[in-house]
Amino acid sequence: MTRTLAAGLALLAVIAGMVACAPLLAAHNPGQQDLLHVLAGPSAAHPLGTDDLGRDIWARLLYAGRADLAIGFAAVAAPFVIGSALGLLAGYFGGWPDAAIMRVLDIVVAFPFYVLVIAVVFALGAGVGSIFIAITAVGWVSYTRIVRGEVLVAKRLGYVQAARAAGLPAWRILLRHLAPNVLSQAVVYAMSDIVLTILAVVTLGYLGLGVQPPAPEWGAMMQAGEPYLSIHPALATAPGVAVVVTGLALSMIGDGLAAGLGI
């Protein structure tokens, strides 16, 4: 295990631990308003101050992490599975399945990632369900590209040729022989994809299309804090720091995994 991987895992464990233990680490309820103490600076009672409704920023930051981390990790699962499966099929069978999958892929990658995600969430209506659908519809392409490329190389190798010569059915070769060998690249990519997905969730939250207020979410907190940037900058900037630290942890895990697997 490389030092980068270990450091990344440790950092992620700290973040996940803090988010999971939010009720212990925050003295206040994230939804509890205190209209007599709005936009207050840091104090013993409120380590990061309060927002425009007098809610404790530190508590909201921790509880928001639950939403962002959970959605970020969960939303990557469907694109990973669907994209990798399509990549396996396209790479192994070639011919018309390959052509069909790759032409659809050409169309999806023509759209800027955020633009298509924003447009799909807009069309489906704001909310967590729409985020999952939008990210799945747009996110599968990277996995398909990566896995297809790996399969194209691997299917010329001895172990696949041997399995074919032995007369094994295609599904068995795909699942038992190829998949375990070609998925490591996709797993490494998934780490940076979680970063991109969390960024997408945060961006949608900032645009008011994501997790709906008053539920705490980093992007929505930044949107709410934007008007107070000049008088109370912590409101808009603190959630960004949380996003950056989370992204750093995941990037370190991805880089460490890549180095460990010799990619």
Place this chain on the structure above:
Amino acid sequence: MAGRLTARYVAGRLAQLAFVVLGVTVATFGLLHLVPGNPARTLLGVHATAGEVAYLSREWGLTRPLPVQYAGYVGRLLHGNLGTSVYYQAPVAGLIGHALPVTLAMLAVGAVFGTAFSVPLALLAATRPGRPADHLVRAVPMAGLGMPPFWIGFILLLVFALTLRVLPAGGYGSTPAAHLESLILPGLTVAAVTTPVLVRSLRLALLEVLGGDFVTAATARGLTRARVLLRHALRNTMVPAVSVLAVNLGYLLGGTVVIENVFGLPGIGRLLLTGILNRDFDIVQSVTLVYALLVVLINLGADLAYAALDPRVVLGR
């Protein structure tokens, strides 16, 4: 057939482009039909009468079969009709025409800043592999990729516009000088989004090139280190760097949508977001289409330039 822009290659590339553009129009057309329920009802809101909904449905041709509607949509696009904004009461094509130059100007300023940041950083890292400077530069992509573009915008606003008060906090001004001044912070934000990607690819390309025979030969001829790096090594890393930029264009361009919103720049990203805010469907549909066309055209340009410039590129698949 190496390194020549043959008519056959260009024709094949254009055919592929035509297919993708057609697919893109199917997708933007399909967006309208993703809306749960009747789009006319969604637009008019819950208080609209059945008669109003029926009228708008007829007006939009929503009662006709889908293929007929799609043909009508493509026909309108071919006439340059991108729809009408319900909110602005104006043709969407005109709105995009006004907004697009702002977005392109912001991207151009961003590209200049991005190059100015990435090239020295990559040179610094690649000439000292494994040393502290290299580790520091390699941390840039790791930290940078996780930064929300609008958050970077907040920080820059906070420092340069609100604290130091040296640059405008938003808007686009009315004179060319004011335009340029108001593009500095958005451009820096665009650069902050592109630099991580660019530094990573430039560093790897430089490392590969620096081990090449022609670099050793140039050094052996007694050329100065600076000349070897800038004239020989860096030049040869430009092609891979540009192609990495082109591959990541979709991601990078998407990140700029929100930046315009933070700085109040009247570009197509902001137009898209106001369209979303006002449930102005024709704007959302057409701006999405324009973004895709932008990506497709820039990629075409990059491919053709790549094929024309690098004699090693073998054309055709």
